Amino acid sequence: MTSFRTLAIENPTQLLFGVSPRPVTTRSGMRIGGGLVYPELNFTLPTMLVTEQTMPEVLRHYTEIVTEATRRAAELEAPGLLLEFEALPPMTENPDWGMDVVHVLLDGIEKGESKYGLKAALRVTPNDTREMIRPPRMRSGALYENMLALFERSAAAGADLLSIESVGGKEVHDEALVSGDLELAIFGLCVMGVRDMRFLWTEITGIARRHGVHPAGDTACGFANTAMVMAEQRLIPRVFAAVIRAVSAVRSLVAYECGAVGPGKDCGYENVFLKAITGCPMAMEGKTASCAHLSPVGNVSAAMADTWSNESVQNVKLLGGMAPICSLETLIYDCRLMNEAIADGPEAARTLRDWMVRSDARFDPQALILTPASAVRVARAIVVAPNPYRAGIAAAREAIAILSDAAAQGACKISDREAVWFDRMTDTLDDLPSDEDAFIERTMAQVDRSTFVAEDYLLAERANA
Amino acid sequence: MTSFRTLAIENPTQLLFGVSPRPVTTRSGMRIGGGLVYPELNFTLPTMLVTEQTMPEVLRHYTEIVTEATRRAAELEAPGLLLEFEALPPMTENPDWGMDVVHVLLDGIEKGESKYGLKAALRVTPNDTREMIRPPRMRSGALYENMLALFERSAAAGADLLSIESVGGKEVHDEALVSGDLELAIFGLCVMGVRDMRFLWTEITGIARRHGVHPAGDTACGFANTAMVMAEQRLIPRVFAAVIRAVSAVRSLVAYECGAVGPGKDCGYENVFLKAITGCPMAMEGKTASCAHLSPVGNVSAAMADTWSNESVQNVKLLGGMAPICSLETLIYDCRLMNEAIADGPEAARTLRDWMVRSDARFDPQALILTPASAVRVARAIVVAPNPYRAGIAAAREAIAILSDAAAQGACKISDREAVWFDRMTDTLDDLPSDEDAFIERTMAQVDRSTFVAEDYLLAERANA
Amino acid sequence: MTELDNLTEAIVRGDRKEAVRLTQERIDAGDEPKNILAALVKGMDIVGDKFQRQEAWVPEMLIASRAMSQSLALLEPLLVAAGIKPEFTAVVGTVEGDLHDIGKNLVAMMWRGANFHVIDLGTNVPSDKFVEAAREHNADVVGLSALLTTTMPAMKATIEKFREANLPNTKVVIGGAPITMEFAREIGADGFAPDAASAVGLVRELVGKA
Amino acid sequence: MTELDNLTEAIVRGDRKEAVRLTQERIDAGDEPKNILAALVKGMDIVGDKFQRQEAWVPEMLIASRAMSQSLALLEPLLVAAGIKPEFTAVVGTVEGDLHDIGKNLVAMMWRGANFHVIDLGTNVPSDKFVEAAREHNADVVGLSALLTTTMPAMKATIEKFREANLPNTKVVIGGAPITMEFAREIGADGFAPDAASAVGLVRELVGKA
Ligand SMILES: [Zn+2]
Ligand SMILES: [Zn+2]
């Protein structure tokens, strides 16, 4: 396991879209992070059941999507196209169904290549179906086995990239969000989440290695994006969500410690910290993912993107065509613009990047925390910490410092009823023990242990303590 | 009637998004063309009938749209929001229904202003329902009267901007497109179209003046966008569609000759020529209108935009929310980016503009013809011509020169089977008489006169000749 | 300010200890249980209003809700003895195939705060289980939640089960990110709440006026 | 290369004069009308193939189609005398409320090129008129076109009229920008063409094999 003790990118000026120190090359020759931003198209079914009976129609949808997407990408002369197949739960529970879709997509990519010379690649993202039972079993059972089977068989079939939105720790983190409890959030992310990801990503990178494909990365979707959506609905403070984002990087980083190479998953906005730490290329999503969710980070999220995604859209008809193709069109033009700037050299690209950053950073703390300057500060706090727990605290403290400084200077709009949370969160952090064991001891005594299986997190002894 | 003999913007470097010599100020204080690009949101009903019975549901949709749009625009702190109500034919045929929608939207705008302090404005675009009968009656009849009634009543109710996608000349222009007939296209656009627009826009500007609102502008949607869509489907050559675009400017210009002040209608890509000629601000649409149609001009179309539109999207649910709100989100972020560039001064804004231009111009002649350099050249050809007919020929010749030069220099990808059309189109132009009367005489002898009513175009004598 | 006003205030502040102390004090003082209950519900109403006006966050509502729960626990035996029942009985759960808690939990919290008796079936709940629970508890309302578009059909199936089961006094309402009014109408739901905050008003309107 | 090959070639080039001249020549030479017809149809097939391979534009197809029409006009009396009928009879039109011609015209052109007898009802066509025309001409196929989402319901209404009218030998197919396979299935259309080029194959498959 790699331990990242220094930053791959020390200087915020080097944090830039399309460029990363460790590019990832697909079999078709796309060099992700090698000087071009590529569109990453996501898509899902219209509202319908996935069953044995509906599988023919399911496959018809995916066939249509890949056929039309490769055609349109070729028409617009995209330098490459990344497709993400984010499985639906029944497809992970029944890997045969999932593999039917994988084959349809790989076939379509191959046809696109032979027909148009289009470079394309596939990311396969099985669901973390382990949580289908409560409390979830994280390291055994049929759900776990089937999930791994879909990874293994997708890799064997030739999927370029493997990803997941893993959920270990979510058992307590939902509660942490609803109650605005930073301590519990750190426990969910930096203790439970980290332990689960170490286990899971050792498996995934092993599978990838055996089949010569790329273990790409994870995302704190179920954690930090849930926080973002709740903040967007004004349920929880945006400053709290921004701090959660910073802390979530400690969890998502584990994939890279276990050997992931990027591009990190699109919805992991914490990828900005991970890019600074690991130098791996990152997928990002923002304004062109509005089909999937609104957000306060529409432009700033593109500032360091190596692939640019629409997150998810149902295969329904819009006036302009099927929705995934409409999304792809916009993504390709977004990428063209960034690639034109790159073509004028890093100084020019930085000009565009800085407009993206300035566009959002003054309106919302969640945007401010994603700027290159913030990214490097939080990333550094993480790598110098002695362990993930302390990294979580350090990330939170650094985020609070960044945000409260900006609030004080009027550089970011933060209302009074949000600003009171700075002290509240700082008090929480001040109250935490510096020793991880002591923290675990203390938190295990308080949490609702019925929601998770302690031994799956190597916490069984603590549970009995 | 103003006759434009010189260009308002002589220098391509001055053709820039967000800035125009003659800004238009809405009652809410938005200064369109005054240094900010504003989002212009378009929306339409999901697939449903519009009848007396369904009108309550119709109004529920529009209420939802305006309520959510103003709220999201305020949340994202948009400096202003332009809403376009593009009527559906039954709403123009029954102005009572159209006005019900206008009132819902104006109410929603007012609430948005009082609730959030949001600046917003409404563009009302009745349908050109005159073509509901064939051959259409252009200057009389119930269809015509109801259309004008919707204009008049919308203006009286306080709609800020009046627009239309007028169709005079389309009776022959469809045929011109399908048969690749440039002569007939010039007749449809520069003889029939111009004559109809002189009549219609005198009416519209009169109405606007009486009510103190802005006559905004027209679009060659039914002409040049039909050509673009056909070219995108590989039905007709892209170079032919690009030339049609240039010629269409002669027709759309008539609105401004009659007193229109902008912003020109979003889907009128010929607005780039009109901005150079008139100095009026212009609405444009591109990559973020992929919900309505795909196009080869996703970025270049933003280069001179004063409002930035999504063209049209049905009020259906996407994962991220109702589709119009998803569109709005992306538009606002697009505008933020452009406005950040403007904030750094004209030189910086031009940098962004030039990336937008370069992004598309080398891939497609339809993009190349919309660049600032092309825009000024075509615009100049138009204003120095003695009459609309000769302006059409001059615009076509200039467009062909721009495109064939670029093809020769490898500056724009134009295939051999497209390039043969340069000579073909030039031969057609060479064969045309220089005298407009002679042209009319000759063409009237050939066209299918059953498709239009000659006297409605002041062509009756020619018809009898 | 009366002692009951102070109790209301303690709920609003989410001051659990003070709320419990004041509740016990009022019980000991012999106040009418229904008046003490009213003071608690009033506190939650104030918090709910502040939340709707964006003056309070969910975490603050949650703290208030916990203060209310503990106070209510003290009061419960007296309410039972006095024959005072919760305003409504509600069953909530996330439909089969869907594991999303938060929206459902927020609705449960809002309903509890309004003094509904809430039975929370959790996530990934089969349709039969909703019907059973509704029958067993004689529920006034059942709330179905879904976040995935792929589980929206499970919502439809659950509503069909309710129609078959013929429980005319039980209203079935739905909510969740992908749900629209149209969908609710299409599948024959009795009501639809676009967000947790409007779930209380929905039930009061649907059931309360019936 | 035979004389009939030359005729095919003239059609492909869209050389109307030469096509007409060669047709008359072949008639005068006493060639079998059905062979002359085959040469014409073959020309259009070649143009259609070129179009599908993106080697020809619609304007070129249109020119070829006009050359074929004029040649066919010469041939028509002989075909009638020989009892040779067009392969299929088709009715096309744009549905009520919709004025868009071009897509419908392209389909008509493709069908004519394939030697279908085509009755074009124009745009904004009420549903009854479609049914009447289909009955009158004993149409094998009716093509409904719509470009507006607001006129898609008119498509549905027209198909319902056809079902009421009970014309079992008439297939109703639909097309237009907003139309999907799903919509076609939903409203009970017999077929759906995503573009004009595929409209010929669709009819041959639907009707030809019946
Ligand atoms: Zn995600
Ligand atoms: Zn238009």
Ligand SMILES: [Zn+2]
């Ligand atoms: Zn429009």
